[in-house]
Amino acid sequence: MKTEAVRVERLTRTYGGGDQAVTALDDIDITFSRGTFTAVMGPSGSGKSTLLQTAAGLDRPTSGRVWIGDTELSRLSESKLTKLRRDRIGFIFQAFNLIGALTVEENIVLPLRLAGVRPDRDWLTQVVHRVGLGARLKHRPSELSGGQQQRVAIARALAARPDVIFCDEPTGALDTQTAAEVLRLLRSVVDAHGQTVVMVTHDPVAASYADRVVLLADGRIRDDMHQPGAARIAELLAHLGPRVTQEV
Numbered sequence: 001m002k003t004e005a006v007r008v009e010r011l012t013r014t015y016g017g018g019d020q021a022v023t024a025l026d027d028i029d030i031t032f033s034r035g036t037f038t039a040v041m042g043p044s045g046s047g048k049s050t051l052l053q054t055a056a057g058l059d060r061p062t063s064g065r066v067w068i069g070d071t072e073l074s075r076l077s078e079s080k081l082t083k084l085r086r087d088r089i090g091f092i093f094q095a096f097n098l099i100g101a102l103t104v105e106e107n108i109v110l111p112l113r114l115a116g117v118r119p120d121r122d123w124l125t126q127v128v129h130r131v132g133l134g135a136r137l138k139h140r141p142s143e144l145s146g147g148q149q150q151r152v153a154i155a156r157a158l159a160a161r162p163d164v165i166f167c168d169e170p171t172g173a174l175d176t177q178t179a180a181e182v183l184r185l186l187r188s189v190v191d192a193h194g195q196t197v198v199m200v201t202h203d204p205v206a207a208s209y210a211d212r213v214v215l216l217a218d219g220r221i222r223d224d225m226h227q228p229g230a231a232r233i234a235e236l237l238a239h240l241g242p243r244v245t246q247e248v
Contacts, residue, residue, distance in 0.1 A: 002033035011064035039207035042216035090157030
């Protein structure tokens with residue numbers, strides 16, 4: 001029986017106030033089990049990015065609670081929340097968030113260095129090889145293409161083997177072949193190493209690599225499916241129209 005990596009209980013996130021208030025998440029309950037790969041999808045404004053950000057402790061909910069394992073995030077001070085994100089959560093976002101003064105290798109191992117953890121060189125070598133960075137370790141971000149910079153961010157998230165990896169469109173800046181390689185890597189770390197991955201994506205093909213696909217619309221969960229396949233995902237998405245023009 002799989003244990004809970006992330007649990008969200010009655011989660012609501014509202015932006016603004018009065019007549020201008022926008023409810024990005026509306027009383028959501030969801031659990032992500034350890035050793036699983038979940039894709040979160042929905043039209044623009046559905047709340048999928050807000051779910052990721054609140055579940056990862058990057059944003060505070062208006063109400064409700066979030067647990068990473070048995071740790072409730074609302075009980076943590078900002079300094080303890082920062083430490084939890086550094087030590088137990090990996091992030092892969094569209095914005096690469098690389099440090100220009102550091103080499104590729106230094107960027108990859110930076111979270112480990114900050115945590116005072118010695119890198120596992122065998123694992124690091126495997127990750128670097130799988131994302132195609134073996135010849136780029138001494139380069140700086142300014143010397144890389146956008147796709148290469150995203151691969152650095154992916155390798156950085158994987159290097160520490162965190163409790164959970166939150167991904168926001170992790171293959172959006174990659175070509176089709178490299179994207180498939182990255183998705184296979186994410187799939188393999190779930191299957192071979194029991195990693196937990198929660199990925200926001202708009203791409204039914206990317207979502208098809210996941211064990212589970214959760215569809216959001218209007219800040220609520222509309223469907224929760226086990227390996228529905230790319231064609232079925234695309235069909236369901238076609239029936240979910242955008243609520244607002246700005247993604248939340």
